[in-house]
Amino acid sequence: MNLNHIRRAALPGIAAVALAASLAACGSSNSSSGGSSSLSGTVAAGGSTAQQTAQQAWYGAFKASNPNVKISYDAVGSGDGRAGFEKGTYSFVGSDSPMDPKADLPAATKQCGGDPIQIPVFISPIDVAFNLPGVKSLNLDANTIASIFAGKITKWNDPAIAKQNSGVKLPSTTITPVHRSDSSGTTDNFTDYLHQAAPSVWTNEHNSDWPLKGGEGQEGTSGVVGDVKDNPGTIAYIDDSGVEKQGLGVAKIKVGSTYVAPSAQGAANGLAASTLAKGGPSTVMTYQINRTTTDPSNYPVFMASNEIACQKYSSSATTDIVKSFLTYIISNQGQQVAAKNAYSAPLPSSVVSAEQKIIAKMG
Secondary structure, eight states: OOOOOOOOOOOOOOOHHHHHHHHHHHHHHHHHHOOOOOOOEEEEEOOOOOHHHHHHHHHEEEHHOOOEEEEEEOOOOOOHHHHHHHHTSSSEEEEEEEETTTTTHHHHHHHHOEEEEEEEEEEEEEEEEBBBTTTTTEEEEEHHHHHHOOOOOOOOOOOHHHHSTTTTOOOOBBOEEEESSSSSSHHHHHHHHHHHHHHTOOOOOOOOSSSSSSSESSSHHHHHHHHHHTTEEEEEEEEEHHHHSOOOOOEEETTTTTOOOOHHHHHHHHHTTOOOOSSSOOBBEEEETTTTTTTSOOOOSEEEEEEEEESSSHHHHHHHHHHHHHHHHHSSSHHHHHHHHHHHHHHHOHHHHHHHOOOOOOO
């Protein structure tokens, strides 16, 4: 497949031209390497809106050393990103949930002409964020969160919330849950937490598409954040980088007997304690995440957002660019750039080591 010459239709999210300009601007301040390389060409990418800020920072730093490379990233959501990759629209994509082994994986294998690559590159907590004037923090357990998003708890002063928040003045305001309207890996990870941690309340399996009626749906991280900021009484699940500096309240989630605030380190600990799923191609890393941990050092609501790519492309220039870019973003420098700009957690060293072996075989 020759992905370099595909003309892409306009997609929702950030326009490629505008994004490229902002990405280039990031490069001058984020790269410490400087210099230039022999890499040259244009690569189209897209997917996760949660990765958007990290992608801006990564590309800005990468371009400082590779001035003849242009990587456009369309923040269209994980589901649309995977669909675009499987159709050949994108050379690589960010996806907050792994490829489905029965649907995505066969299509990606066909598109790549061999086993695709899937590696986690971006670890981020998912915040349960809310807009409740005068309240900046609440304690919530899994059953209460699940009941709120299932529409079973409808008032902010409900006894289930009040008993976990002694001394907090809770209004009788109606709760309005806000969810993603697009196919989203953030939704997939959040509903996985609800189903694992509160199975008696949340009976649906994890899903990239919001499974219930009711509440309000908004497209992309920015759409959800804007809705919650503008409307008191709202609550949503949002990637931590989207919540930063927005002035929203954030819940502490009960883990064992302790209420734990979202943190990058807590999310990283959660991934380090997870296990790789067995079976499937050796180039596809899919983690089985335990959301029912009782260890308060682990924050259970997080995403291990992936990069999905081919091992080889019809264009050797595309192969070289994607290989070099993936090598950079999992490097210590790349992970620190993401941590500084997108508040993510650096990958555990054991994960990086496994990923380096996969990337080394590209081409």
